[in-house]
Amino acid sequence: MTQILSTLAESPTCPRDGNGIPRVFTEARGAFLTDVSGKSWIDFDNARGSVLLGHGDPDVAEAVARAARGEAGTATGWSPLLDEVTARLLALCGGEVVGLFRTGTSAVRAAVLAVRETVGRPLVLSAGYHGYDPMWSPAPGLLEPNADGVVDFFFDLGLLEELLRDRDRVAAVVVSPDHIHLSARWYGRLRELLAGADVPLIVDEVKVGFRYGAGLSTAGLLDPDVWVVAKGMANGWPTAAVGGSRALLRPLREVSFTSFFEPTVLAAAGRTLARVATGEPQKTVREAGDRFVEHARTALAAASLPVEVAGDGAFFQFVPAGRDVGKALWRAAAEEGLLFYKGDNQTVSAAFGPKALAEAEERFGRVCARLAPYASDAVVTEEARYAAAWNVLDGLREADRDRAGTTTWIGRLLDD
Ligand SMILES: Cc1ncc(COP(=O)(O)O)c(C=O)c1O
Numbered sequence: 001m002t003q004i005l006s007t008l009a010e011s012p013t014c015p016r017d018g019n020g021i022p023r024v025f026t027e028a029r030g031a032f033l034t035d036v037s038g039k040s041w042i043d044f045d046n047a048r049g050s051v052l053l054g055h056g057d058p059d060v061a062e063a064v065a066r067a068a069r070g071e072a073g074t075a076t077g078w079s080p081l082l083d084e085v086t087a088r089l090l091a092l093c094g095g096e097v098v099g100l101f102r103t104g105t106s107a108v109r110a111a112v113l114a115v116r117e118t119v120g121r122p123l124v125l126s127a128g129y130h131g132y133d134p135m136w137s138p139a140p141g142l143l144e145p146n147a148d149g150v151v152d153f154f155f156d157l158g159l160l161e162e163l164l165r166d167r168d169r170v171a172a173v174v175v176s177p178d179h180i181h182l183s184a185r186w187y188g189r190l191r192e193l194l195a196g197a198d199v200p201l202i203v204d205e206v207k208v209g210f211r212y213g214a215g216l217s218t219a220g221l222l223d224p225d226v227w228v229v230a231k232g233m234a235n236g237w238p239t240a241a242v243g244g245s246r247a248l249l250r251p252l253r254e255v256s257f258t259s260f261f262e263p264t265v266l267a268a269a270g271r272t273l274a275r276v277a278t279g280e281p282q283k284t285v286r287e288a289g290d291r292f293v294e295h296a297r298t299a300l301a302a303a304s305l306p307v308e309v310a311g312d313g314a315f316f317q318f319v320p321a322g323r324d325v326g327k328a329l330w331r332a333a334a335e336e337g338l339l340f341y342k343g344d345n346q347t348v349s350a351a352f353g354p355k356a357l358a359e360a361e362e363r364f365g366r367v368c369a370r371l372a373p374y375a376s377d378a379v380v381t382e383e384a385r386y387a388a389a390w391n392v393l394d395g396l397r398e399a400d401r402d403r404a405g406t407t408t409w410i411g412r413l414l415d416d
Pocket of ligand 1: 129205
């Protein structure tokens, strides 16, 4: 364990024990992981939602193995796989051009900088997480730009409306869609605001793209000029894509990097995209996830535990009434071998078949039994709901509030 801490210079996001020590896994198969002690876990983290088909998916593994043996192109140059991947992305997400990157962070950054260069205005209005990059660091004050000209509106459409009054200085709006805490009504209102403003929209669908269906999760809700996808496109392999308007993305036309043509990544993307194009994995995920969520809600209520479950089977989140019951929930889940993404969104994969689901439900029943000391008639407050949403969104949940309320909530949540 000491070795892990001294080997890594940074502190990457990964499952950790109660002392913050990374958990070490030695095997991953379908919905199940095995840790170094031999303990079995059911994975609701799935590499922060990027393993959509399940761990070690045989179809993807076979395609990757072929590519690794040199039977599907080469890192040296162009291959049929590259054409397949880009064609699939355009067919599924729309747009005129598409570019590939290695991480969601680099793809969103490239998309935003390209659009800003083309439009030639200084500000980018942003809502949501877009990756660990200094470009997204906090601004000195509400509605003020940070050093990179990024102004956060925290998903508050009143704030966005204020910022758009100065639209001659705005190059683009970039939003990371969420479907746990934002409804179709929110997207409708965003669309209206943008229609009147003549400002391009970039949707950062790194997390949600392909998880809700065979394309962008906001298809039919928004009409983006540029999109970014990543997690749903290669079952955990390192790739991301930017697509959309040729004119807006023109500054990216020479983008490349040494591993651009690397065939195992393209093979993983090609196979995963072929599968997600059918909509079948997403259907399985939704059904399995919905069943688990239903079970969890019933079990929590039967045990009088003050924990809500927000969202649906595609992405859901536990919303505990207070810190104590929240901490106890993570501890009990770990003891029972349920690997949750602490405080954040939970995801099942398409490998959650009947056996994994039954096992997960049984384990969750035991989690509730362990939480018996926390049974109470306490209710989940607005405060707890805002805090949970902030963890997932890096912004405010959709709710009716006035400008003073918005300022107060942002101040409180930033301080927390
Ligand atoms: C909405 C969104 N954008 C960007 C990123 C960054 O992607 P990556 O971690 O692949 O760099 C993430 C990662 O979770 C994300 O959820």
